Structures are given as structure tokens and as C-alpha cells.
Amino acid sequence: MSWSRDRQVRYAHHVLLPDIGGRGQDRLGAATAVVDVDGRAGQLAALYLAAAGVGTLALRGGAAAAPPGFPFDAAAPGVVAVGLAAAVAARNPEVAVRAAAPTEAALAIADDRPDLPLADALARGGEAAARWLHACATAEAP
């Protein structure tokens, strides 16, 4: 993957990390994260994964209500996260967003709900996203 000046600046704090570096960031950019966004922790995990530079987000569920402060237009219930896709594009235009296929296993966040308090959703969504990113960046190439 070519590294534009903008890309170098955007991911400067990742490239410094042991286990990530330029190669790890390229692996993230080539990877797809599957996230169930019916619950608020999943919505926040998706936003943090997008910010961190995952290449593709495959979303499952309809994000009917945006988490406060992370504004995106409410998608119609049942429609896959239309508003969330716009929120991702506003943060990181390099990230592709698509609907998850039924066979794709999603990032596991236990007991996620649409009405989870934002503090809990941040803690749980952030943890799930962080663990996923580290595993992805350090996975052995197939």
C-alpha cells in the first residue's frame, strides 16, 4: 500500500507502536471488520475501528439511534446503518462500508443493547475494537 503524506500523519501514533508499525497498519487497511451495530457498543466499536484505519467495515443490523455526541443521521429501522456509513466517511474516507453477509461472524460484544449508557458502551466497544485491531495487525499472513 502506498503511503501518502496524509496517511503518514493520520496513523503516526499507530506506526510508533510495537506490533503495529507500517506493516501492521497496512494489514489493518487490507482487513474487514464485521460488526453488529444494533447495540450502542457495536456502533462505537465501528466508529473507532474506522478511525483506526480498518479497510472495510461490514455492518449488521440497523442503527436506529446514534450514540449522543457521535452524530449520524438515524437510519430507518432495519436498514443497514446508512447513517453510520456517513459518520465513518466523515471521519475516515479511506474506509469502505458494506452490509455483512449472513455467514460472516461479527466482533463479539456480550449483552450489547441500543440503550446502553454511553460510558459503558464506550468502554465495551473500545475494548472489543482494541483487541480486534491488535489481533488483526499481528496475525500471520495467510
Place this chain on the structure above:
Amino acid sequence: MAAVVVVGAGGLGGPIALAVAAAGRPVVVVDDDVVELSNLHRQAQFTMADLGRPKAEVLARRASAGARAVVARFPDLPADLGPVAAIVDGSDDPPTKFAVAAWARARGVPAVIAAALRYGGNVFAGGPGDACYACLFEEPPAEAPSCGEAGVLGPVVGWVGGVAAAAVLARLGDRPPAGATIWVLDDLRRGGAARTLAIAPRAGCGCREAA
């Protein structure tokens, strides 16, 4: 209702201010920085359209209608601050963390002090009369790497910020926890869970002499 002062509007201050505001508390966001491209890998509260704008103003507007922005560096707070219920530090600067702890002690309000670096972080929480931040860490380290120097995995700040927001809301709830605690995430690469430890007051700490 008395406000929660949030020092720092970046990776930690962002989720902290938004979650505290979402729980119905007025927030005052203190930060003198502007949004930069190198922030966006972790500061998910900001978009590309926010680049170059003052972080405190963007975050306060996004947090709630009643939120206030102070574009300044702590402890440079306005005279008309009004009643304060608690203060939370999400800065990337150890001396500021100690200054926030001292400010909370002088005011008799709870303090929550959050830090994140590389793959981990910690969140100190204590009320008036509890062990203080300096009981635990004594004084700022002579040298401490910043996120800009050592890096931080983006979503770690959402995780640590969420824990910090929950901690301050618990301190302001009907049944506040007794005693000071620190939530510790050493390094997520080790695979273990975060721990919460109780902190006892330290004999000889400035907060004990003043009591």
C-alpha cells in the same frame, strides 16, 4: 446542577465529556488545542470537517446544549466557572494530572484522572478525604513519554475514557464508592482483564497534612 470539569478534549476528554453529558450532567471542557489530522486515528468524536477548529468548542457543542467550552490550558479557568461537582483529567501531561488532583482537593470535590498509552491505561478515582493521586504516584515523573512520542492504539482511549466517565458518574451517584481506587489495564496484549485496586492514604502526603 453543578458541572463536571473535563480537562482535555482529545482522545480521553472526548469520550469522557460526551458520556458525562449523555448522563445528564453539565460539562465544562477545557482545552487550548485545535483538531489535527494526527488526532483522528483515536479521537472519534471529531470528523475531517473539524480540522483546525478548537477542540474544546467542537466537543462542547457535540456534547450537549448546556456544555461550555473553555479554550485555555488548565488551571487557567474563567472566574465565572460556577458550581463544580467533580473534575476529570484526560490530558496527556503528568504535571497537569497532579495539578488537577490538587485543585480537586482544595475544592473538596471528587477527582478522576485518566491516562492511556500504547496498549494500556489507568483511571484513578477518589473523593474528598480519600487517598489522593499524589498518595499513589507521589510526584510527576521526571520523564514520561506522550502519546505523540510512544503511540497509542486508537480504541484504547475509547475504552479508558468510558471507564473514566463511569467512574465520575458513580462518584456523583446516590451511593458513591467509599475510598480511592485505580482501574489498571497494564497491556491488552497480555490478554488479561483490567483490575481495580483500592488505594490507601500515604502518610506524609500533602493531603494528609492539610486534613
